[in-house]
Amino acid sequence: MALFEARELHLRFGDRVVLENVSLAFKAGKLSGIMGPNGAGKTTCFNVLTGRYKPNRGRVLLEGHDITGRPPQEIARLGVARSFQLMTLFDEFSVFENIAVALPATRARGYDPIGQAYADPALTWDVQQILESAGLAGRADDPAKALPYGARRALEIGVALACKPKLLFLDEPTAGLGSDGRARLADLVRKLKGTLTIVIIEHDMEFLFSLADEISVIHWGQVIARGTPAELKANPWVGASNLGRLN
Ligand SMILES: Nc1ncnc2c1ncn2[C@@H]1O[C@H](COP(=O)(O)OP(=O)(O)OP(=O)(O)O)[C@@H](O)[C@H]1O
Numbered sequence: 001m002a003l004f005e006a007r008e009l010h011l012r013f014g015d016r017v018v019l020e021n022v023s024l025a026f027k028a029g030k031l032s033g034i035m036g037p038n039g040a041g042k043t044t045c046f047n048v049l050t051g052r053y054k055p056n057r058g059r060v061l062l063e064g065h066d067i068t069g070r071p072p073q074e075i076a077r078l079g080v081a082r083s084f085q086l087m088t089l090f091d092e093f094s095v096f097e098n099i100a101v102a103l104p105a106t107r108a109r110g111y112d113p114i115g116q117a118y119a120d121p122a123l124t125w126d127v128q129q130i131l132e133s134a135g136l137a138g139r140a141d142d143p144a145k146a147l148p149y150g151a152r153r154a155l156e157i158g159v160a161l162a163c164k165p166k167l168l169f170l171d172e173p174t175a176g177l178g179s180d181g182r183a184r185l186a187d188l189v190r191k192l193k194g195t196l197t198i199v200i201i202e203h204d205m206e207f208l209f210s211l212a213d214e215i216s217v218i219h220w221g222q223v224i225a226r227g228t229p230a231e232l233k234a235n236p237w238v239g240a241s242n243l244g245r246l247n
């Protein structure tokens with residue numbers, strides 16, 4: 001059984017069909033990719049899977065349980081984390097503090113989450129483990145606004161990891177990064193791979209093809225192809241729609 005499944009999702013905005021019969025399955029511990037041209041419906045699909053939009057038809061299943069239309073906070077609590085195409089960090093806070101406020105344990109305590117994280121060795125340890133996983137251990141005290149762009153993206157992934165998710169959705173993690181930043185991010189994702197289930201929307205084919213176990217191609221709101229990177233490279237549809245450029 002897949003950890004997470006979408007079955008025959010349909011979504012319209014007014015009379016505009018944005019998702020049509022989209023079925024996807026993400027296996028536990030695997031890295032799945034989603035690619036497709038601008039406006040294909042990829043982010044909208046994430047928005048349906050994470051509860052931001054309710055589909056007009058179809059179902060979303062987490063570990064076999066129907067979670068269709070549940071609110072985003074509830075889906076997050078069930079172990080589904082996401083990063084956004086646009087970044088959402090607390091700029092004035094340090095790297096440590098950005099992770100500290102994202103920990104469910106500090107949030108649950110309500111009052112002064114950052115002070116609590118500094119004062120409680122168990123929480124400090126938790127934050128440090130996450131910074132380690134995100135490759136940010138050496139930057140704990142830097143203010144988020146002082147981070148280079150690539151490190152900001154890593155911090156955003158760290159914030160998502162703070163909820164100890166079973167499944168992590170990343171929407172275009174390499175956007176805006178140069179080749180060094182991409183290589184570093186690829187290293188980070190490769191390290192995370194296998195420790196949780198990951199789904200990545202990405203335009204950078206080289207990045208995605210080198211990391212993904214399976215890729216689905218979305219075009220005009222439909223899944224037009226899916227397979228391993230090797231299968232997709234050989235798929236005439238993918239080549240014909242100019243999505244298979246690897247260089
Ligand atoms: N809230 C909304 N209301 C109306 N139309 C929307 C809404 N959100 C998305 N759309 C439309 O749905 C279509 C799919 O958009 P989406 O953002 O999912 O594409 P995408 O595949 O993520 O593209 P990109 O690669 O550029 O990020 C677009 O035509 C977009 O304008």
Ligand SMILES: [Mg+2]
Nearest residue numbers: 042043044085
């Ligand atoms: Mg998008």
